[in-house]
Structure formats: structure tokens, C-alpha cells
Amino acid sequence: VTEVNSKKLNLQGEILFPISTEVVKPSVLKDHIANILAIRNVPMRPEVEPLFNPKGGEQ
């Protein structure tokens, strides 16, 4: 979280969101990081592609 805060958003180049991450509640950032870690830990099958394919409904 500290690292994210210290970098603000400037490292993202052209993104110019005018409010720094310093005003994001630590609890919100903590939740976000927990969510990211959680999805990284989902038992993934290698063949699953990162596309949400709604056309699957037609198969």
C-alpha cells in the first residue's frame, strides 16, 4: 500500500486522474489487494482464456 501511495498514479503516464491514491481509505486499498490475491489463487485450468465470451451461450 505504501509503495502504491508513494507512486501515486504518475507512473501510469498519461492518466491524469486529479486525486491521488492518498485519499483512498487504507481499508479500500487493502480490500482491493486482498481481491487481487484471491483471484490469483483460484485453481485455474491452463486452457481457460481471459475472455468473457458471451457467445458461449450459443454453443
Add this chain to the structure above:
Amino acid sequence: MQLYDLTIAEASKRIQAKDLSPVELTHSVLDRIEALEPRVEAWVTVVKDQALQAAIEAEKEICEGKYRGPLQGIPYGAKDSYYTAGIRTTAGSNVNGDFIPEKDGTIISRLKDGGAILLGKTTQTEYAFPVAPPSTRNPWNLEHTPGASSSGSSAGLAASMMLFSLGTQAGGSLSRPAAYNALTTLKPTYGRVSREGIITCSWSIDHPGAFTRTVEDTAFILQAIAGYDPLDPTTLQAPVPNYTNSLVNDVKGMVLGIPDSYFFDDIDSEVAEAFEETVKSYKELGAQIVSVSLPEYIKDANKAHGIVMRAEFATYIQKFYDKIAEVSDPALIETVQVGLLTSAVDYLQAQRVRTLFRTDLVKVLNGIDAMITPATPTPPPKGIAFTGSPVFNVPFSNSGVPTLTFPNGFTKKGLPLGIQLIARPLGEETLLRFGYTYQCLTNWHEARPSVKSE
């Protein structure tokens, strides 16, 4: 019964028989809006003159023998994220609050072709995120939330200010307000209904849909709005069936699955009782009840849903970052900030998790006709600051499978309760059949709130 309390089916029959004038019907709901709007606060904009003009035209066509179908002359409201030509469209935000679309979105346009009469635009949370609820009240008890984000569309219909309404769902914004207001709603399969001309919350998760009073009315609306749209590349090419053929009062031998986890861990006792009664009814109607197991990682899949929503919205709203920071609710600003912190790798991993979840969920759904759950963990909460939990609806927005929600009882204090049925992709016909059969047996959907003008 007052005209404003009619279902679409009832009004439509009378309009076609020239026993009811669309002008008379439109006047009835406009008077109702005037009487109750100060208490319910469901509308952002009402286009009275435009609606009456459309009603006059509908009446003229009926008299000339030009029949457009069951929606001709039926007044409705649209959530304020739907593009409406010449009518301000805010998506509940001041960010682009003076936006007036030059043209209608696809759904509005299809409803216009069917002769439906647009009354105006209804309230919602800002960009349909779970932030800053509008001041809209639940007509069943004005001290309670109507739910969100489609707050005005649900509360307005429950208060009989229209005969149906349009909403959208990315989390639980159709199913939850339907349950809280004793309404029926079908969240279609992702891609069954065009998203063109709807201000997005999250491209790959947004689902348009309608609130109605009955399953029969839901079939009419779905018939009018479903189908491929060249303006929305995610719409499905699959042919649109005749949904009214699914209005069959028979579920004998059909298989209903009850999930063995997730939906019953922390649930209100009156919601649980109503759920058990509904299952009992289906059993008595001849349905076979079985237990099913959902993917164990369902809660982590919900997290993927949140990551995708925030990242997609942060991308969509890039053009308005300055305005968001200036005028938006702090919680929405945080949503954008968190979206910006999502790396491409994490976004793609979240979409992978969604794909995996959808695949595994559909395997479960393919083994049964439909799954049944309570629509919400609780009745509508007291107050309007918290709009209730979408936790029972998110897995199905996340996976894009269709759901049908309809009323299945009331609490001892008179608050509505709802049931949710879920089917495999393009299983809308099965859902309509289950819902129609239940509404032939019960009369929860016929109840109307006793809200009165001040």
C-alpha cells in the same frame, strides 16, 4: 381496479378491443405520478406532453386498425441511463448531467416500434454503482429502501406510476429491487438483449431488463427487446423464440436444483420460510427437487466481478476524470481510483476467473432445468442509505446466465420477499414457464401497496 393498477396483459386486451383508450390510461398514470411523486421520488424527468401526444397517436392507430402488439399504448418509465432522444440522460450523475442524446438506444427504439409510451426517466444511483442512493422510497413502506441501482424504475412501478419499467443489472440492480417491491423481472442471458444506447457501468457485465407485475408481462417485454443488434457486437445471433409459448401452467417432471451452499449461511428467517414454502409449492406442482453443488470458489469469482467492474468503469469514465473528482460521490471517486490501480494482468486474470466460473456453473445448470434460491438474504432494509445486499444476484450477473425474480410472500410487517430462478444460457423460456406456473397458483403478484398522497 384503477387503470394504473392494470397489468400489461389486462390493459392490452382492453386497448385492442377499443374498450380502453391509451390516452385515458396515460392520464391515469400521469395523475398517479402527480399524486405520489412527492412521497416516492421515483422520477428524474417526466415528459407529460410528449407522452400524451404518443398516446393520442397510439389511439389513432388502433382506431385505424393498425395493431402493433401488446405494448401499443402502454405507458412505461426508463432508468436514466437509457439514451432517449431529446430527453436529458444523466445516469444518476452530475458529471454529464446536461447530456441530451440525439437518438434513442436500441431498446427504447424497439419499444417505440411496439407502440409503448415513454413517460420519462427514473432515478438511479450514480452510474449504477452502489454509491449515493437517490431519495427514492419503497412504496410498501416509505421508511425502507426500494433497492438499487434501478431505484426509481422499481419503486415507480410498485406505486403504479407506470405499467412497466426498464432497468439494468451489473450486480443485483434488477433482481434485488424486484424482490424488495413485489415485482417480476427477468435478467436475460448476457447478449440476449442489446446494451446499445445505455450508459455503461461495466461493458462485460451490464444486463438490460424490465420490471413488470407478472411473468406474463415479462414475456411481452422480452419478446419486444430481445435479439441481435448490429450496433452491439456482444448480442447473440441465436433466433428469438416466441416467449408467450412458454406461458404454460405445468412444471411436472421438471428438475429444480437447490444449491447446497452460499445462499443459506446468513439469511433472514422470514426469507428462509418463504423460500421453503415456494419449494414446497413446486414439489406439489410435480417438479423434482434435487440438491446441487456450486463451484467452491464462488466467493472468489465474485471478487473477480468487482475487479472487472471497477477497471472497466475507470476506463469508460477517463474522459470525465476532472468532473468525477469535482462533483461525484466520494465512494465513486474511490471506485475509479481502485479501478486505475488494476493492472492489465490482474484484469485479464479476473476475466479468466469469470470464464472459468461461467463454464463450471453452466455444467451444473445443464444437469437440471433451473436452480432456485431466495432473491435476497433479507427483506428491504430500513432507511435509504443502505440499498441492501446483491450477494445472491452477483454470481449470475458475473456469469451472464439468465435469472427470473418474482414475489413469493411478505414479512409479518408487510415487506415484500422474492424468489430467484436461474437457468443455463438462453434458458429464458424455462424460467418463464416456472414463473408462470407459480403465479397461476399464487397471488402475491396481485398485491399493491397502500401508499397514498400526502
